[in-house]
Amino acid sequence: MIKFKINDKEVQARSGWTVLETARQYGIEIPTLCFHESVASSGACRLCMVELREENWSKLVASCIYPVSEGINVYTETERVQNVRRWIFEMLLSECPSSKEVKEMAKKYGVFKTRFPVQNPNESCMLCGLCTRVCEEVVGLSAIATLDRGVHKKVGAPFLRPTEVCVACGCCVTICPTNAMRSRIDSVRSNTKMQLAKAA
Amino acid sequence: MPKENVAIKSENWRLNSHKDLNDLQKDIIESRDPNRLEVVVCHGTGCIANGSPKVSSAIRESLLGAGINVKLMPGIKTTGCHGFCSRGPLVIVRPHGFFYQRVTPKDAEEIVKKTLMEKQPVERLLYKNPKTGKTILTEKEIPFYSLQERIVLHNIGKVDPTDIKDSIASGGYQALAKALCSMSPEQVVKEVEKSGLRGRGGAGFPTGRKWRSALKAIEKKGYPAYVVVNGDEGDPGAFMDRTIMEGDPHAVLEGLIIGAYAIGAKQGYLYVRAEYPLAIKHLEIAMEQAREYGLLGENILNTGFSFDARINRGAGAFVCGESTALFTSIEGKAGNPRPKYVRSVEEGLWGKPTVLNNVETWANIPLVIEKGADWYSKIGVPKSTGTKVFSLVGKVNNVGLVEVPMGIPLVKIIEDIGGGVIGGENFKAVQTGGPSGGCIPYSLKDTPVDFDSLTKVGSMMGSGGMIVMDKHDCVVDIGRYFLRFLEEESCGKCIPCRLGLIRMRKILDGFSSGTGTKQDIDDLISLSQALQDGALCALGSSAPNPILTTLKYFNNEYLSHIENHKCPAGVCKELITYSINADKCTGCRSCARQCPKQCISGDKKKPHVINTENCIRCGICMETCKFEAVIVS
Ligand SMILES: Cc1cc2nc3c(=O)[nH]c(=O)nc-3n(C[C@H](O)[C@H](O)[C@H](O)COP(=O)(O)O)c2cc1C
Ligand code: SF4
Ligand code: SF4
Ligand code: SF4
Ligand code: FES
Ligand code: FES
Numbered sequence: 013m014i015k016f017k018i019n020d021k022e023v024q025a026r027s028g029w030t031v032l033e034t035a036r037q038y039g040i041e042i043p044t045l046c047f048h049e050s051v052a053s054s055g056a057c058r059l060c061m062v063e064l065r066e067e068n069w070s071k072l073v074a075s076c077i078y079p080v081s082e083g084i085n086v087y088t089e090t091e092r093v094q095n096v097r098r099w100i101f102e103m104l105l106s107e108c109p110s111s112k113e114v115k116e117m118a119k120k121y122g123v124f125k126t127r128f129p130v131q132n133p134n135e136s137c138m139l140c141g142l143c144t145r146v147c148e149e150v151v152g153l154s155a156i157a158t159l160d161r162g163v164h165k166k167v168g169a170p171f172l173r174p175t176e177v178c179v180a181c182g183c184c185v186t187i188c189p190t191n192a193m194r195s196r197i198d199s200v201r202s203n204t205k206m207q208l209a210k211a212a
Numbered sequence: 213m214p215k216e217n218v219a220i221k222s223e224n225w226r227l228n229s230h231k232d233l234n235d236l237q238k239d240i241i242e243s244r245d246p247n248r249l250e251v252v253v254c255h256g257t258g259c260i261a262n263g264s265p266k267v268s269s270a271i272r273e274s275l276l277g278a279g280i281n282v283k284l285m286p287g288i289k290t291t292g293c294h295g296f297c298s299r300g301p302l303v304i305v306r307p308h309g310f311f312y313q314r315v316t317p318k319d320a321e322e323i324v325k326k327t328l329m330e331k332q333p334v335e336r337l338l339y340k341n342p343k344t345g346k347t348i349l350t351e352k353e354i355p356f357y358s359l360q361e362r363i364v365l366h367n368i369g370k371v372d373p374t375d376i377k378d379s380i381a382s383g384g385y386q387a388l389a390k391a392l393c394s395m396s397p398e399q400v401v402k403e404v405e406k407s408g409l410r411g412r413g414g415a416g417f418p419t420g421r422k423w424r425s426a427l428k429a430i431e432k433k434g435y436p437a438y439v440v441v442n443g444d445e446g447d448p449g450a451f452m453d454r455t456i457m458e459g460d461p462h463a464v465l466e467g468l469i470i471g472a473y474a475i476g477a478k479q480g481y482l483y484v485r486a487e488y489p490l491a492i493k494h495l496e497i498a499m500e501q502a503r504e505y506g507l508l509g510e511n512i513l514n515t516g517f518s519f520d521a522r523i524n525r526g527a528g529a530f531v532c533g534e535s536t537a538l539f540t541s542i543e544g545k546a547g548n549p550r551p552k553y554v555r556s557v558e559e560g561l562w563g564k565p566t567v568l569n570n571v572e573t574w575a576n577i578p579l580v581i582e583k584g585a586d587w588y589s590k591i592g593v594p595k596s597t598g599t600k601v602f603s604l605v606g607k608v609n610n611v612g613l614v615e616v617p618m619g620i621p622l623v624k625i626i627e628d629i630g631g632g633v634i635g636g637e638n639f640k641a642v643q644t645g646g647p648s649g650g651c652i653p654y655s656l657k658d659t660p661v662d663f664d665s666l667t668k669v670g671s672m673m674g675s676g677g678m679i680v681m682d683k684h685d686c687v688v689d690i691g692r693y694f695l696r697f698l699e700e701e702s703c704g705k706c707i708p709c710r711l712g713l714i715r716m717r718k719i720l721d722g723f724s725s726g727t728g729t730k731q732d733i734d735d736l737i738s739l740s741q742a743l744q745d746g747a748l749c750a751l752g753s754s755a756p757n758p759i760l761t762t763l764k765y766f767n768n769e770y771l772s773h774i775e776n777h778k779c780p781a782g783v784c785k786e787l788i789t790y791s792i793n794a795d796k797c798t799g800c801r802s803c804a805r806q807c808p809k810q811c812i813s814g815d816k817k818k819p820h821v822i823n824t825e826n827c828i829r830c831g832i833c834m835e836t837c838k839f840e841a842v843i844v845s
Binding site for chain 2: 061092096138139
């Protein structure tokens with residue numbers, strides 16, 4: 013067993029656990045968007061940041077991937093942690109304003125509105141990549157992927173054209189934390205597959 | 213073995229001991245007449261674009277036309293970039309050392325006639341010291357060179373990078389032979405540790421310590437292990453690594469093989485950005501030749517040590533230079549940074565122990581091994597040993613590549629080597645470290661250029677970009693430029709970087725169009741903190757540096773944009789007005805003729821006026837006016 017502290021409270025974890033897993037075990041809340049037990053963590057949303065403090069230094073790490081180790085001191089609600097969260101929520105409120113889930117979570121952490129102009133009022137995808145990871149790791153198909161990079165990044169089938177590879181299993185729709193995949197799945201499946209799925 | 217006889221059969225080229233290498237070096241040197249005339253023409257990417265191949269072929273033709281005895285025919289050698297790019301193409305005539313600058317094909321005949329036949333310099337092609345007005349005959353005497361300490365670049369401009377014999381003659385592969393034949397891997401690692409060499413690719417991590425960690429990881433996990441060259445060089449304006457790979461590929465390769473020997477790697481990779489075709493070509497040639505000489509591949513120098521390497525063309529993304537993104541790219545996946553709190557020496561390529569070093573770092577290794585850690589660590593300052601190559605660009609007279617000892621005051625690089633700012637005023641600021649670095653103001657001009665001092669003033673060494681700015685550069689505009697660059701280069705994986713960079717840039721857009729507020733400055737600082745703390749990789753977490761340093765050192769310039777809606781540098785279009793100084797205007801009408809909006813009026817020979825309402829602030833009138841009568845405010 014590995015012993016360390018979260019918010020000054022002694023906790024114990026098994027070797028190989030992450031800080032997030034341990035925190036959840038003890039009922040300590042840390043917000044997450046891109047984390048899901050069934051796929052590998054990608055550390056993309058950065059909502060789960062926590063602060064590690066030692067005597068003369070401190071740094072922020074993503075709790076969903078940070079492995080526990082003996083004697084570390086983790087803090088989940090410091091000013092720096094809250095600052096990162098607040099900006100992420102504000103940016104998400106402007107970037108994917110139609111997601112109810114993001115709005116609720118933001119509210120829970122005290123962010124009710126954004127200072128940034130709303131980009132596309134119908135957008136709800138925040139590019140967490142859970143859909144592509146479940147398709148690759150669980151379904152084993154990689155019918156969808158993240159395309160392009162930076163501000164131009166999006167998720168979908170290659171070239172944003174319907175693909176034969178998709179078997180319409182719906183895993184991506186289920187895992188999507190914002191429901192964005194629901195409206196997008198039809199652009200992923202090719203017609204023949206859709207008919208098959210309907211016939212079945 | 214005289215030169216001609218070397219190339220009989222490929223098996224004969226193979227070197228089987230340190231002695232073989234020494235003998236070959238001696239033979240090559242002896243086969244060459246030290247007094248033979250030789251014309252060196254620089255062929256770096258920059259000067260090739262400016263016509264240096266035409267210069268060398270014009271010289272060749274003139275030589276043939278001059279009817280010189282074949283035996284006395286001067287050689288023509290093409291080398292890598294000499295670094296003095298604002299003066300290129302360069303031609304140097306050996307053994308005299310006459311240094312000709314800005315040479316065009318038209319000058320070929322005169323060079324052949326006067327210098328090669330009559331042994332006299334061509335006065336008009338010589339370099340003139342702008343400060344003293346004195347003409348300078350040879351490379352050594354030019355301040356741009358004489359104040360540098362060129363140890364990593366020592367071969368560049370001297371050897372033909374496509375001829376391994378040239379490298380060997382100048383001492384190439386001596387360090388490798390020394391390491392393989394008379395040092396244990398442990399001794400090699402110790403020497404590198406002792407030298408104090410720190411990585412030249414950005415963070416300045418001690419190279420010896422990195423190799424040591426790799427050994428520890430190998431102890432735990434076993435082989436295979438890899439050595440990798442980071443030649444992605446993505447900083448805008450930087451070309452140190454390109455120049456080294458183009459001009460002295462054998463140095464990089466030699467360093468890499470020594471590194472492989474130190475950690476016991478059998479395979480190496482050179483990750484070079486695809487936009488560097490000449491560097492790739494020269495490295496490929498170098499590797500092929502090294503294999504033929506038994507310096508790469510099976511049983512190197514007959515010591516039983518085998519190692520080979522291959523080149524990977526970078527995908528052309530800035531973020532692929534980041535270590536974990538580089539590995540995923542070599543593995544054949546999209547070059548995205550990996551979110552892992554494990555160091556890449558432990559889990560690098562394919563999860564195996566991997567030593568990744570920058571091109572320049574690798575090129576330092578042969579120096580450390582051949583001349584020893586004691587010699588090496590005497591150069592520079594205690595915590596930053598050795599030299600650093602910088603690409604000096606921007607508003608400086610001598611744009612080019614310079615190598616200086618660590619710890620040299622910033623002002624010396626800019627004023628003495630760089631020849632100061634164009635126009636003779638003091639520089640306003642210097643951006644070091646590229647888009648992840650910071651802006652150092654003139655008031656800190658004496659800052660020693662070493663890893664720790666640069667970090668202390670809020671900037672960083674980065675890979676060695678140095679952009680000089682003068683009073684016509686606006687800090688808000690510079691910030692927008694870097695953020696726009698990073699916005700396009702961000703891989704987009706993590707939210708703080710993908711969305712934060714564009715938000716930061718939009719705030720700066722507001723400043724430059726006069727709609728910014730003081731609240732925006734607070735937002736900018738707080739959002740910067742969120743990126744520094746929250747971004748997944750160093751692209752995002754170091755992106756705020758240029759903004760934070762300019763906010764610190766040039767706060768008034770920001771305030772001027774916000775409160776007075778003025779851009780003191782005269783750059784932000786929406787905040788400036790053009791007008792004509794009636795005292796200086798001669799009424800020549802040139803500006804009025806050029807103005808695309810026809811908003812300049814006035815009678816001939818009378819002062820003109822600009823109708824500011826229609827003016828689109830293109831600045832053409834200002835460029836056109838010969839009397840400096842157009843002013844911007
Ligand atoms: C966004 C980003 C881009 C980078 N680009 C380069 C590069 O082009 N060349 C390089 O050598 N290092 C680059 N680095 C640094 C590498 O991650 C790594 O630290 C370096 O190659 C290690 O070599 P060194 O210890 O010899 O410096 C980059 C880092 C980041 C975060
Ligand atoms: S569609 Fe859903 S699961 Fe996929 S990236 Fe967007 S928000 Fe994440
Ligand atoms: S900081 Fe930027 S470049 Fe780095 S992982 Fe995040 S999005 Fe990608
Ligand atoms: S800045 Fe351009 S548009 Fe304005 S007066 Fe000069 S030339 Fe004309
Ligand atoms: S939940 Fe950890 S980064 Fe998204
Ligand atoms: S290539 Fe000619 S000086 Fe750079």
